[in-house]
Amino acid sequence: MAHEPDAVFLDQVADRAIALWIAGEPMKAVDLVADRHHLRAQIEGIVDMVRDAAVRPGSRTPQVPGYAVLHEIGRGAMGTVYLARQETLRRIVALKVLPHAGLMDEHARRRFLAEARALAKLQHENVVAVHDVIDRDGICAYAMEWIEGRSLGDEIAGRTKPPALDVVVRLFLEIARALVAVHSADLLHRDVKPGNILIRRDGRAVLSDFGLVHDGDHDTLTLSGEFLGTPAYAAPEQLRGDHAAIGPWTDIHGLGVSMYQRIAGRLPFQGANVNEFLRRIELGECPRLRKFAPKLPRDLETIVMTAMHADPAHRYRSASALVEDLERLSTGHPILARAASSWSRCARWVSRRRGSVLSALVGGGLALLLAVPVVGGLLQRMRTPALVAAHLRSARLALLDPAIGEHMFAGVHLHLDSSNIALSGAIVTRALAEYDAALQLDPDRVDIRAERQTVDLARGLVGKDCSEGVLQALAGTDRRRLGLLAFLLGAADLCTRAWEEFDLLIDSPDPLVDAALGELFLARDIGTRAFPRLLNASEAFPEAGFLLVDLADAALRSQESPVIARHYLDKAKAVGGRDTFETHVLVEADLCAAAGEVQHARELYEYMFPRHVSPTIRLHYARFLDRQGDRERAVCVLGGLMHGYATVSMHEAEFTALTVAWWDGMDPPSQVAVLVRAMGEPEVPAYGVAGFKTVLIEASSRVHRESPRSQPPLSSSQLQRVPLHGLCITLELLALDPAVLRACPPLLQRLAAGVALGLDAVLAACRGRN
Amino acid sequence: MDEAPDPLRSGSRRSWTALIESVGPSSLLVVIGARMSAALRARITAEDVLQETLLQAWRDQGQCEWRGMAEFRRWLLQIAENRIRGLADLENAGKRGGGRQQVPLERGADSTVGMPGLVPIASTTPSRVAVAKEHAELMRSALASLPAELVDIVRLRLFEEESSEVIAARLGLGVDAVQYRFRRGLAIYHARLRTLLGMEGSRSPVADSS
Numbered sequence: 001m002a003h004e005p006d007a008v009f010l011d012q013v014a015d016r017a018i019a020l021w022i023a024g025e026p027m028k029a030v031d032l033v034a035d036r037h038h039l040r041a042q043i044e045g046i047v048d049m050v051r052d053a054a055v056r057p058g059s060r061t062p063q064v065p066g067y068a069v070l071h072e073i074g075r076g077a078m079g080t081v082y083l084a085r086q087e088t089l090r091r092i093v094a095l096k097v098l099p100h101a102g103l104m105d106e107h108a109r110r111r112f113l114a115e116a117r118a119l120a121k122l123q124h125e126n127v128v129a130v131h132d133v134i135d136r137d138g139i140c141a142y143a144m145e146w147i148e149g150r151s152l153g154d155e156i157a158g159r160t161k162p163p164a165l166d167v168v169v170r171l172f173l174e175i176a177r178a179l180v181a182v183h184s185a186d187l188l189h190r191d192v193k194p195g196n197i198l199i200r201r202d203g204r205a206v207l208s209d210f211g212l213v214h215d216g217d218h219d220t221l222t223l224s225g226e227f228l229g230t231p232a233y234a235a236p237e238q239l240r241g242d243h244a245a246i247g248p249w250t251d252i253h254g255l256g257v258s259m260y261q262r263i264a265g266r267l268p269f270q271g272a273n274v275n276e277f278l279r280r281i282e283l284g285e286c287p288r289l290r291k292f293a294p295k296l297p298r299d300l301e302t303i304v305m306t307a308m309h310a311d312p313a314h315r316y317r318s319a320s321a322l323v324e325d326l327e328r329l330s331t332g333h334p335i336l337a338r339a340a341s342s343w344s345r346c347a348r349w350v351s352r353r354r355g356s357v358l359s360a361l362v363g364g365g366l367a368l369l370l371a372v373p374v375v376g377g378l379l380q381r382m383r384t385p386a387l388v389a390a391h392l393r394s395a396r397l398a399l400l401d402p403a404i405g406e407h408m409f410a411g412v413h414l415h416l417d418s419s420n421i422a423l424s425g426a427i428v429t430r431a432l433a434e435y436d437a438a439l440q441l442d443p444d445r446v447d448i449r450a451e452r453q454t455v456d457l458a459r460g461l462v463g464k465d466c467s468e469g470v471l472q473a474l475a476g477t478d479r480r481r482l483g484l485l486a487f488l489l490g491a492a493d494l495c496t497r498a499w500e501e502f503d504l505l506i507d508s509p510d511p512l513v514d515a516a517l518g519e520l521f522l523a524r525d526i527g528t529r530a531f532p533r534l535l536n537a538s539e540a541f542p543e544a545g546f547l548l549v550d551l552a553d554a555a556l557r558s559q560e561s562p563v564i565a566r567h568y569l570d571k572a573k574a575v576g577g578r579d580t581f582e583t584h585v586l587v588e589a590d591l592c593a594a595a596g597e598v599q600h601a602r603e604l605y606e607y608m609f610p611r612h613v614s615p616t617i618r619l620h621y622a623r624f625l626d627r628q629g630d631r632e633r634a635v636c637v638l639g640g641l642m643h644g645y646a647t648v649s650m651h652e653a654e655f656t657a658l659t660v661a662w663w664d665g666m667d668p669p670s671q672v673a674v675l676v677r678a679m680g681e682p683e684v685p686a687y688g689v690a691g692f693k694t695v696l697i698e699a700s701s702r703v704h705r706e707s708p709r710s711q712p713p714l715s716s717s718q719l720q721r722v723p724l725h726g727l728c729i730t731l732e733l734l735a736l737d738p739a740v741l742r743a744c745p746p747l748l749q750r751l752a753a754g755v756a757l758g759l760d761a762v763l764a765a766c767r768g769r770n
Numbered sequence: 771m772d773e774a775p776d777p778l779r780s781g782s783r784r785s786w787t788a789l790i791e792s793v794g795p796s797s798l799l800v801v802i803g804a805r806m807s808a809a810l811r812a813r814i815t816a817e818d819v820l821q822e823t824l825l826q827a828w829r830d831q832g833q834c835e836w837r838g839m840a841e842f843r844r845w846l847l848q849i850a851e852n853r854i855r856g857l858a859d860l861e862n863a864g865k866r867g868g869g870r871q872q873v874p875l876e877r878g879a880d881s882t883v884g885m886p887g888l889v890p891i892a893s894t895t896p897s898r899v900a901v902a903k904e905h906a907e908l909m910r911s912a913l914a915s916l917p918a919e920l921v922d923i924v925r926l927r928l929f930e931e932e933s934s935e936v937i938a939a940r941l942g943l944g945v946d947a948v949q950y951r952f953r954r955g956l957a958i959y960h961a962r963l964r965t966l967l968g969m970e971g972s973r974s975p976v977a978d979s980s
Contacts, residue, residue, distance in 0.1 A: 606821075
């Protein structure tokens with residue numbers, strides 16, 4: 001820089017400092033001083049000011065001697081992890097920094113350094129290596145090897161199909177070996193979970209994040225009774241805070257739970273609330289792993305379940321024992337752990353539920369089912385009906401695909417012409433293939449043939465005249481056929497009528513009709529009628545996870561106990577399957593709302609809201625907001641529903657009530673504030689203003705006629721003095737147009753009254769702004 | 771020398787969340803809010819635009835080449851800018867009788883259904899956005915307290931991270947003038963922010979020099 005005046009030099013320093021900060025480069029006053037040493041104090045002040053005023057935390061990278069910090073990659077209770085370059089060796093490392101080390105209490109600082117020292121002792125290919133420990137100049141940090149890859153947690157979250165079991169076993173074995181190394185160094189990890197198991201790009205697993213490690217060589221840093229760990233993966237002794245009972249078997253429990261989750265795709269312990277959740281961990285109550293992975297080798301199930309046994313005495317006592325059994329499994333040798341016998345499992349179950357079991361035995365007795373093997377042609381003949389039934393079930397399940405259900409929403413909410421609806425070709429093809437397979441096994445099934453013909457007919461009708469009369473003519477007197485045609489073509493009302501009539505004629509439930517009608521009643525928000533239908537259907541189609549989700553939904557809407565809804569939702573998750581529209585998330589949100597978990601519910605609704613264009617989501621979210629007292633947002637959310645659809649008569653009354661409640665809930669100054677807020681609109685939609693003025697005049701006249709003592713009716717000249725384009729914007733906020741507004745007299749009256757009341761204030765406010 | 775890993779290729783939700791937090795969602799809110807017209811702000815909040823921006827960024831991260839935090843932030847702001855323009859176009863269409871849309875039954879390009887893995891909720895949870903909003907309000911207040919001739923410069927330099935040369939060209943000033951105003955604006959902004967945060971503000975050493 002040329003020798004300009006000091007003031008100009010300082011301006012340039014500030015500019016240079018901010019440029020360094022933006023680029024993420026170290027910003028040191030000593031580098032900016034140049035030859036102006038007399039300005040050093042002011043330059044240091046500028047650097048501090050830039051750092052202080054930084055608008056993004058990412059630029060506030062710590063200055064760690066010997067390292068160029070690149071950016072933050074993670075944050076936890078025990079420090080922040082950054083990607084950094086070690087300057088001497090020019091290698092990329094993960095740098096874990098204890099923030100504000102100089103200000104932290106000694107306990108936290110000692111724990112952090114203990115973690116670093118403990119890790120530095122370990123040299124194992126499956127344990128993240130520590131390269132360096134820094135404890136100077138107010139900085140506490142340690143540099144670890146940077147692992148390129150993903151965590152096991154990310155793999156589980158991104159799971160689209162069950163994992164290959166040999167890969168799972170190898171991963172299990174590698175981490176178990178890591179634990180052998182950790183425990184041999186007299187250390188305990190205490191937070192073994194998928195998030196702390198990293199998988200390199202070459203597939204090798206590495207145990208990381210020793211934030212809670214306990215070093216037996218040093219003073220105990222955990223206070224007695226203090227829980228450390230992640231609850232979902234914690235062993236019972238950890239949850240109790242019983243540190244005397246914690247040992248290597250505790251880490252093994254965490255690994256067992258992680259492996260369960262990897263195989264099953266879900267956590268083993270779940271509960272409707274925290275207490276139930278913790279109780280299940282304490283008692284070791286979880287579904288058998290083979291329920292989610294039927295082809296899982298029994299020995300592997302035994303190993304996992306032994307690893308996560310609630311009683312440490314029945315768990316692997318050492319990681320070496322676990323390694324041995326995994327190696328035996330890998331090489332085809334018998335494992336040493338023994339599965340809990342049916343009797344012992346039963347005994348444990350009974351001991352926990354002694355009363356209820358006893359009453360069940362007294363009430364119903366025991367039943368034994370014997371499977372008798374049959375050979376030859378007789379076996380073949382016995383198997384065929386089952387196979388036919390399986391194909392028929394698959395065909396019907398295809399027709400119940402949620403994508404078809406979307407047509408029902410369109411039919412119920414949008415009253416769209418069914419010729420506009422494109423029946424999914426893939427779904428129909430799948431269904432027809434299953435019908436054909438069934439008919440190949442049993443060509444004499446006229447009912448299957450008829451059903452197949454109906455589906456084929458529906459496919460041919462897409463884009464053609466599908467009026468009610470046409471469909472009735474095609475179906476004749478066959479109500480079932482008519483209902484199916486209407487169902488596939490989105491004629492919701494006709495479908496409901498036809499199948500309700502059909503239902504009256506039959507002696508036993510028809511699962512397809514039950515499922516479809518259940519969906520229709522759910523679309524109509526009639527939970528009490530949907531629930532029994534969907535219950536029947538879910539028993540007939542136990543593999544249809546989406547039916548269970550809808551059943552949970554119906555349970556909630558029909559005011560059943562949330563526990564029942566939770567039961568079905570959990571069952572749905574266990575069953576799995578496609579949930580293209582993530583309905584389970586919506587039901588989960590509703591359940592959380594019902595359970596009073598407001599924040600969680602809000603997060604789930606907010607997650608759904610921008611992702612899926614669905615009237616149901618808007619409706620549920622708006623209702624939630626209304627219950628939370630956020631009526632303004634509820635009006636906007638529900639207004640979006642009214643705004644985007646041709647006719648929404650079904651929810652108009654609800655929308656009107658909500659909007660009226662919102663408007664009534666505000667005092668006149670607040671109402672004026674809403675109107676004034678809308679006044680910023682620079683452009684005037686002329687047709688809107690004229691239309692609204694006319695409507696307001698009509699409404700205020702009506703109000704005055706009905707209540708002569710009320711404000712005199714508004715006149716055109718009065719309204720002309722007010723820039724009512726802002727009110728039109730208010731209407732747009734309410735997602736109404738004048739035609740719809742006319743249908744909501746109560747709202748209109750209130751708006752008119754509000755305008756009349758606030759007219760002077762609005763005028764004054766407008767004058768003030770001008 | 772080891773190449774620094776590309777954080778956009780990790781596929782990890784946790785990495786993505788940390789990345790977004792490093793970018794400073796609060797400051798993004800300030801920038802987004804400043805770029806929205808009053809009419810647009812009446813229909814949709816800056817927080818909504820931010821959420822939509824982050825969702826789209828997550829979906830399109832494969833198209834972004836990692837060139838450092840500053841470039842990544844610029845990319846995000848470009849997405850936000852495009853979103854704001856799109857909303858403004860829709861607003862204008864709606865005023866002229868268009869814009870009422872039927873809900874498409876077929877999933878279009880904007881659909882996030884079927885994306886591999888879930889969008890990291892942590893980037894866009896209401897609680898996080900609420901915190902960002904609160905911080906953004908503080909920053910906006912501090913910014914609004916500046917003299918008129920300093921506001922744009924501080925906003926463009928500190929929030930939008932434009933260079934002095936670009937700002938000078940945009941505002942028709944010399945680079946020296948921009949630097950001069952920035953230093954003074956920064957000092958006032960800094961002092962004001964500390965006051966809003968309830969911290970005892972020390973006199974900026976910059977204020978002593980002229």
